[in-house]
Amino acid sequence: MNIILLGPPGAGKGTQAATLVSERGMVQLSTGDMLRAAVAAGTPVGLQAKSVMESGGLVSDEIVSGIIGERLDQPDTANGVIFDGYPRTAAQAEALDGLLADRGRTLDYVIELGVDEAALIDRVVGRYTCAKCGAGYHDRYKKPAVAGVCDVCGSTEFKRRPDDNAETVHNRMSEYRAKTAPILPIYDARGLVHRVDGMADIAHVGAAIAAVLDRK
Numbered sequence: 316m317n318i319i320l321l322g323p324p325g326a327g328k329g330t331q332a333a334t335l336v337s338e339r340g341m342v343q344l345s346t347g348d349m350l351r352a353a354v355a356a357g358t359p360v361g362l363q364a365k366s367v368m369e370s371g372g373l374v375s376d377e378i379v380s381g382i383i384g385e386r387l388d389q390p391d392t393a394n395g396v397i398f399d400g401y402p403r404t405a406a407q408a409e410a411l412d413g414l415l416a417d418r419g420r421t422l423d424y425v426i427e428l429g430v431d432e433a434a435l436i437d438r439v440v441g442r443y444t445c446a447k448c449g450a451g452y453h454d455r456y457k458k459p460a461v462a463g464v465c466d467v468c469g470s471t472e473f474k475r476r477p478d479d480n481a482e483t484v485h486n487r488m489s490e491y492r493a494k495t496a497p498i499l500p501i502y503d504a505r506g507l508v509h510r511v512d513g514m515a516d517i518a519h520v521g522a523a524i525a526a527v528l529d530r531k
Contacts, residue, residue, distance in 0.1 A: 316341070316395035316528060317420055319402075319502070322428030323491035325439040325484065326513040327520060331428070332397050334521050339528075340394035344386055346379055346401045353382045360385055380410040387418055395423075403494045408501050424527055425502040427495075428513030428520065435514075436484045446472035 316339075322328040332343045353361030354368070360381035364374050383401060386392065402408040415421055441454035447470035452459060459466050465473075502508050511523040 316423045317398070317415060318395070318423055318528070319398045319425045320428075321425065321495055321499075322513055323430060323435070324487045325435050326428040326430045327517065328399070328428055328513075330517060331520060331524055332399060335397055335524070335528075341397050342392045342394070343397045343399055344383065344392075344401070345399040346382070349382050349386050350374065350379070353385065358382075358385055376404070376406050376410060380407070380414060383411070384414050384417075387414060387420075402498055405497050405501060408498050422502075422507065425499075425508045426524055426527060427499070427508060427510050429510050430513045432485070432488055435488070436481050438514075439479050439484050440481060442479060443473050443475045445470050446474045 318341075320328055320332055335341045336343055350361075350364055354365045355361070360378055364378050364382065367374050367378065379401065387396070398411070402411050411422065437455075438453070441456070442451060443453070444451050445465040445468060448465060448468040450465055450467040451457070452473070463471055463473075465471070499508060509527045511520060511527070513520060515523070
């Protein structure tokens with residue numbers, strides 16, 4: 316099964332993708348991660364990307380699609396993939412159709428985690444992590460059992476991301492809408508888009524996604 320998972324930063328997309336990887340053996344394909352991996356590995360497409368990046372240019376759709384194709388050819392993708400950050404344009408959506416068709420695959424679902432912007436700001440601005448083990452907490456929704464002490468490792472040091480503020484969240488939402496606007500109508504027309512309430516708790520969001528994927 317091959318899906319596109321959409322959602323703005325803070326919607327819980329990473330958490331849900333990790334669950335799908337763990338429980339279903341799917342592979343999360345993040346274009347940024349794959350680009351860096353291809354460059355580091357010195358693959359043919361990775362070398363093209365490295366040359367472009369070193370010259371200060373933007374990596375073309377052709378190169379990005381080539382990296383996706385290289386990754387799809389690896390055996391660990393047999394159980395299905397989660398496309399994260401790709402496609403972002405109509406041209407990339409068309410390229411993805413070709414990449415999948417060339418390998419006898421299809422795109423099964425496009426799942427969008429819907430959010431309420433005001434609630435998302437509250438969720439993002441209040442989050443923080445243990446500086447030692449990375450366990451996540453929230454000022455209102457997930458406090459440590461003992462104030463100031465990590466439940467997991469006992470550390471008393473915590474940190475917040477400097478960009479977790481209301482202005483940044485507004486900007487992320489605007490950027491997300493701009494990037495998804497070109498592709499959602501394409502997949503809506505095919506009946507592939509399913510919208511899930513990303514503001515529900517983690518378990519309910521996961522169950523809603525599972526219900527969509529288990530339809531086939």
